[in-house]
Amino acid sequence: MYTLYFKIAIRYLLKNKLYSFINIFGLAIGIASFILIMMYVNFERSYDTFDGSENVYRVYMDYLEGGNIFKPGDAQSYNMTGPTLKKEFPEVLEYVRFYRLEKTTLKSNEKVLEVGNSCIADPSYFSVFNTKLLKGDVNTALKEPNSIVLTEGLAKIFFGNENPIGKTIQIFWREPILVKITGVVKDTPQNSHFKIDYLLSYSTMMGWGAIDKREKTLNWNQNMYYTYLKVAPNSNINALTKKIIESDFDGHIDERHNIEPIESIHLHSNKPYESEANGSIMRIKFLTAIAIIILVLSLLNYINLSTTKSLERAKEVGVRKVVGAQKQQLIVQSLLESIILNVLSLVLAIIVTVIILPVYTSFTGKVATFEYSSITNILLVLGSILLGMILAGLYPAILLSNYAPSKALKGKIRTSTNGLHIRKGLIITQFLATIVLLIGTIVITKQISFMKDQPIGSDLNNVLAINGEILTEKTDSILKKNFTVLLDEVKKLSTVENVSLADSYPGYDFHSLSSFMGITYPDGTQDNQKVWYGYEVNPSYFDVMGIEFLRGETFHKNASEHSNDIVVNEKFVKEIGITDPNLAVGKKTKFWGSEWNIIGVIKEYHHFGLKSPAIPIILRYTPTKDFLIVKLNAKSIADYRPIVAQLKNTWSSVFPESTFNYSFVDQKFEAQYEEDNKFGDAFRIFTALAIFIAALGLFGLTSYTCIQRKKEIGIRKVNGASIFKILKMLNIDFIKWVVIAFVIAIPIAWYAMNSWLNNFALKTELSWWIFAMAGILALGITILTVSWQSFMAANGNPIEALKDE
Amino acid sequence: MLLQLKNVSKWVQSGGQKIFLLKDINFWVNEGDFISIMGPSGSGKSTLLNVIGMLDNFNEGEYSFLEDSVHTLKEKHRANLYKQYIGFVFQSYHLIDELTVKENLEMPLLYKKFGASERKSLVGDMLDRFNIVGKKDLFPSQLSGGQQQLVGIARALIASPKLILADEPTGNLNSKQGEEIMETFTQLNKEGVTIIQVTHSEKNMKYGSRVINLLDGSVV
Secondary structure (H helix, E strand, O other), X not given: OHHHHHHHHHHHHHHOHHHXXXXXXXXXXXXXXXHHHHHHHHHHHOOOOOOOHHHEEEEEEEEEEOOOEEEEEEOOEOOOHHXXXXXXXXXXXXXXXXXXXXXXXXXXXXXXXXXXXXXXXXXXXXXXXXOOEEEEOOOOOOOOOOEEEEEHHHHHHHHOOOOOOOOEEEEEOOOOEEEEEEEEEOOOOOOOOXXXXXXXXXXXXXXXXXXXXXXXXXXXXXXXXXXXXXXXXXXXXXXXXXXXXXXXXXXXXXXXXXXXXXXXXXXXXXXXXXXXXXXXXXXXXXXXXHHHHHHHHHHHHHHXXXXXXXXXXXXXXXXXXXXXXXXXXXXXXXXXXXXHHHHHHHHHHHHHHHHHHXXXXXXXXXXXXXXXOOHHHHHHHHHHHHHHHHHXXXXXXXXXXXXXXXXXXXXXXXXXXXXXXXXHHHHXXXXXXXXXXXXXXXXXXXXHHHHHHOOOOOOOOOEEEEEOXXXXXXXHHHHHHHHHHHHHHHHHOOOEEEEEEEOOOXXXXXXXXXXXXXXXXXXXXXXXXXXXXXXXXXXXXXXXXOOOEEXXXXXXXOOOOOOOEEEEEHHHHHHOOOOOHHHOOOOEEEEOOEEEXXXXXXXXXXXXXXXXXXXXXXXXXOOOOOEEEEEEOHHHOOOHHHHHHHHHXXXXXXXXXXXOEEEEHHHHHHHOOHHHHHHHHHHHHXXXXXXXXXXXXXXXXXXXXXXXXXXXXXXXXXXXXXXXHHHHHHHHHHHHHXXXXXXXXXHHHHHHHHHHHOOOOOOOOOOHHHXXXXXXXXXXXXXHHHHHHHHHHHHOOHHHXXXXX | OOEEEEEEEEEEXXXXXXXXXXXXXXXXXXXXXXXXXEOOOOOOHHHHHHHHOOXXXXXXXXXXXXXXXXXXXOHHHHHHHHHHHEEEEOOOOOOOOXXXXXXXXXXXXXXXXXXXXXXXXXXXXXXXXXXXXXXXXXXXHHOOHHHHHHHHHHHHHOOOOOEEEEEOOOOOOOHHHHHHHHHHHHHHHHOOOEEEEEOOOHHHHOOOOEEEEEXXXXXX
16 A cells, blocks of 8 residues: 555656655755754754753852942952852852963974963863863872863874873963973863863962962952852752852952853853853844744745645545545545655755755854754754654645545535635745845844944054064063064065054954953042953054044153053043043043043044944053054055065064964954854845745745636636736735735834844844835735746636636 | 435525425435436436435435445445445546556555455456456556546446446547447446446437436436
């Protein structure tokens, strides 16, 4: 029996090639999109899950903001935090503190390499993060000063297949240090929010001049440490959190400690000084919604097409019933057919997924493989696909098996109003989803271009940021001299317009900014709540970066190294209670125990673009600093490579033993929007797919309607209706449905997009034309699809249509 | 007696009025009969055939088939009854386009859950009996109308029904093919199969042993 069913199904699919193709292809697109999106979603959700991760929490700081509301203010805490919490609360079994050096340069075996995730950690790291050493002894690896644990990849780069244990490596960061390798760990997995390239033992800090004494003696003032706690399994976390919040070990009334599960950091935490830019639960929710919408759309589509097609098979069903088929048998056959079709689609979808995966992986920048999806997640994804398929197959099956044989044989199947209502509901749902996605796409595109077009108060075009590590010991005064020479030499190059030094620039890492609290306003008001940010620059910096002054001017060329002059942005001026920025120059403010003199106010300046609100920034003078900022002569730029080579030569002539890195400032700045750009691209691609699938469904439904109304169309034509009149008649129903869907879509889309826009400090407007445009697009697609099909029906010979009866 | 209809009426409501499709039909069939139902278009021939075949309901009257009172049976039982005892032959053959001749013949047996070897021998018998062995792997579209109808009859017969209902079986055929089909029916009838045919043609009518004339839903 099943062989026969199978044969019929295959022959039927082969006979109706277009129908089969549309159906299989549409479903495959839907399933492939669903799998791809869910792989990404699963990856994002898989962050920081390891054996025991459910008991690991990160301590962070809440800051008091305006009155009595505490808000998450810093991902870092104090070096006293961990030991104190462990001592005070029995639930806390263990703590580990990290001090992130971020970028350092390593040298060993004549190899030099810059790495980005350099860390100092307590020996308890291995127990809290449940990490095993590939080489070395867990109990001693991070105990002694000047010992280092490398990741596998790094060890391989420096030592190949040799055993690195016991070998030494030199670290350049402010002050070079020689350390001994005591262990090798696996590379940090991609789905970890806290990536490391190596770990230095905590005790190394004590004898290392690179780290300020204020930072390394036990204190409640410098919160520069990431603290993670391992709590006893089954502890009452709510109670512990409450106790920690209410404790006041640090004695600062305007802040408090708080904890969060490590597993939720990647998607839920977005605090200043995160160890890396985190994901966003909002994006994950949106993507999950899109995945489900696309899958449901393709299934609805399948239902529509199969019910359409089932009309043509009414005769066959009649015959089967008459020769003895039970209703059940008919349902089983129909289901089998849909299973065959669905399995074909699934296979196609998996092939498509596998083909697209490499492109997709490089697009998302995440390793989206099944490796990171747990078995439950895979089962969940496959389960929902299967469930959808069965449901989608069941409706046409039941519909088909319900035909009365005497009518079915005569081809007199006209749908019941009930069935029509269901199909109407399906098609309205499709339109609804399509319009919501369209509105989403337009809003996201608008917001991204809005952010890019906003002035940030700085011209980043043709600006290069160059840095390198000087691998020889040099005193400060020699360095200062070298930098002066370097500035002069670089400025002499014809391709260079201007040059400066700075330790940060717009769009660069949050960590490059220093931050502090506690300031005295010019009018004497004492403030301990607000957070202030700062970095150091050379006098020509403003010129190089195209930053304009509202009032005042830059630092004096020969300013003293310990100058107390500062340049601030407008935001800062407003925050310290000066309403008119024009009056700020000459005002004095106190912090860090000294008095600072405002000599210039720069115009509205967004250090971090427009995702976050402008921060109050203080720029101080420096003669020597990390980045050489070079503004290139716009006219001379055809090819960057010779210019970079030239700059490298100049750099090497001043610092013979050094590394050389460069990046384009505008690219670096753009990179902040990378996630949003990708999200926008993903949204556009998947919206286009969804629309395509919906159009397929529409196509199916139109051909269905045309079959249904074939006779009516014939009669109208015989009686003189023009093709246009008939097209209009056939279109009007669909237009009605689009309008209904549109009306329902508006509030849903408005709500969703409004909550998305709330992630941005500066947001574009949800203008009326966005909705209108989406509506018109949906209507246009509808009319095109419907007219294409109905034109053939309207153009047909009416005699054909009437012959039937 | 194979079946009996007593005072059977069927109507539809239209604008508050009853329109009779069948009116007060009294009618019986013995095993071995070959009955022709005649009448002009719209006289209710096909409706009567559908009622006998239990594909259609009626509004009033009694219908007994063998020992069962059809009018008191539930839908499902009624369906089982006709599936067991009745074979249908249609004017437009109604073969399944996606199946070969052999598979079309096999289909009813599959639904009735015959074993594989039994199916094979029954299909083989039918192919022999109707001389279509050479055509067993062809699809309906590759056959002439007469051949398709032969397959249709073979399919109706394959599960050994007591009664064959044929609705204008020669309506789509030319006269020569039509004659062959009617000869086949006569032969089957001689072998003991009860046949009821609906026909327009006087010529075909004469193959039957009894004629029922219908006009406007009533027997005349």
